[in-house]
Amino acid sequence: EDQVTQSPEALRLQEGESSSLNCSYTVSGLRGLFWYRQDPGKGPEFLFTLYSAGEEKEKERLKATLTKKESFLHITAPKPEDSATYLCAVQAFTGGGNKLTFGTGTQLKVEL
């Protein structure tokens, strides 16, 4: 069974204080690992897809990396508008259509 564990559950940062969110996964043949941002009362907003170990993607203050067991979302010099819940999900090659298995998310709060 595919599993995704995200840590920490919650993170409070000062503006400009860089940090990383962790996503550990077990999957029978990784088709893709996806990062999403979710604001309260909204649907998840797609950020990145990573397909193979060693791959990195960047967008503004966010950088996602992937190894064979985990992914990190690095946030550099965060701003209050980066406050949100960040979700990680994996998709396997086998079974279940294109099902995504999600972690429970990291709730990020960036304060002035």
Added chain:
Amino acid sequence: DGGITQSPKYLFRKEGQNVTLSCEQNLNHDAMYWYRQDPGQGLRLIYYSQIVNDFQKGDIAEGYSVSREKKESFPLTVTSAQKNPTAFYLCASDIQGGQPQHFGDGTRLSIL
């Protein structure tokens, strides 16, 4: 702009009543999905459809039903058999496996 539209935003169900949640997409995606989100849990797959007139059960299909008569539409019915329907329901679509799923802004269902 292309996207996924879910309606209504809020829905209340009386005991013994069936309710239907709407999901429409204009992204020309073949596959559509319904997820349920509960506090402290990852998104869980209810049903998915990879093509018109075909759909498959996900991990928690009991008490739910769907139809896929048009490519653009994938309504979800929460039946009276679903004993714990209070949750945030999210509809998603994608063009093919390995590509990101795009989400609507959800419907919050509560019990009267």
